[in-house]
Amino acid sequence: MTEPVSAVPAPAPSMSARLIDGKAFAAAMTQRIAAEVHAFHDRYRVTPGLAVVLVGNDPASEVYVRNKALQTHRAGMRSFMHMLPATTSQAELLALVRRLNDDPEIHGILVQLPLPAGLDPVAVTNAIRPEKDVDGLGEVNAGRLALGQPGIVPCTPLGCLMLLKSELGDLRGLHAVVIGASNLVGKPMAQLLLAEGCTVSVGHIDTRDPAALARQGDILVVATGVGGLVRGDWIKPGATVIDVGITRVTLPSGKTRLIGDVAFDEAVARAGRITPVPGGVGPMTIACLLNNTLAAARQIVGAAADPGGTP
Structure with a gap:
């Protein structure tokens, strides 16, 4: 694949693509979740609890984790933070x-990735009980997703799918191209799109001509972690582009800004719809985490209160 785009700011683009406002969608979703949390508490006298574990002192992860805690409180849930040293x-x-x-006050557990060197993320995520695995990364929930069975779906792909359906409605028959094949985003995203009836292609680091592959997509989801990788001429005219990446770059002035995996200024001239960075996928990830935590609480508490019934 190509090198990331230069951090030098480009001229302001001539806008043509519709911007997909993930921030507004997530805000409305969080408001709905807060109302449902209130109703859940009224029924069971239980407040859903989310435990977030951060190992190490990566500044970006610390900010992200604290934002999760803030949004958890805003939704009326309890947040349990565990900040552990890198050692x-x-x-x-x-x-x-x-x-x-084993803690009955905890209904969802999330261990922030990546972990410091020497720690095995697979062993850690698989140690989380499936019903509390609100990131959906453990082997049980990942297997359920692959088999099309009910389970907890990873937050970022779920948020991407919600945005796509809100913009396009029925996705059946569309060709969806996913660039990036990580366990966190790319693979579950492909599974979700297959379940919606899309024809799905997945590009990755060994794909020989990722630009040619990307140009086939009515839907293009990019999650590589390489800022500015996907250029404007990679995009099929009129395609819907979901940019999952977020990278902080330093400008010649010394200031920094956030960019996505898609060269936005080029992409807006060809895409029909596109998520901005920031303000696109990021807010949806946290909203879906809250949604998954409430669903987990319903399953755990409801099953205990009404064995054999419907939570």
């Missing part, structure tokens, strides 16, 4: 996960 051992982290698994 935390695998055994210590797994012991914490086991305690959270």
Whole structure:
């Protein structure tokens, strides 16, 4: 694949693509969730609780985790923060996960990725009980998604799908191209699009001509972590573009700004619809985390209160 786009600011684009406002969608979704949390509490006298574990002191992760905590409180849920030093051992982290698994006040557990070197993220995510795995990354929920069975869906792909359906409605028959094949976004995104009836192609680091592949997509979802990778001429005219990436770059002036995996100024001249960065996918990820936590609480608390019934 190509190198990331230069951090030098481009001229203001001549807009043609419709901007997909993930921030507004997420705000409305969070407001609905807050009302449902209130109703859940009235019924069961239980407040959904989300535990977030951060290992190390990565500044970007710290800001992101604190924002999750803020949004959790705004939705009327309880937030339990666990900030661990980078020297935390695998055994210590797994012991914490086991305690959270057994804590009745915790209905969702999220271990912030990436983890420091020396810690195994697969072992950690698989240690979370499936019913509390609100990131949907454990092998049980990932397997359920692959088999088309009910389970907890990873937050970012779920948010992307919600935005796509809000813009396009029925997705059946559309060709969706996903650039990036991570367990966190690319693979579950492809599974969700297949379930919606799309024809799905997945590009990755070994794809020989990713630009040619991308140009086939009525829908183009990009999640590579490489800022500005996808240029304007990679995009099929009129396509709907979902940009999952977010990278902070330094400008010649010394100031910084956020860019996505798509060269936005070029893309807006060809795409029909596109998510901005920031303000597109990011807010949806947190809203879907809240949605998954409430769903987990309903399953756990409802099943305990009404064995054999419907939560």
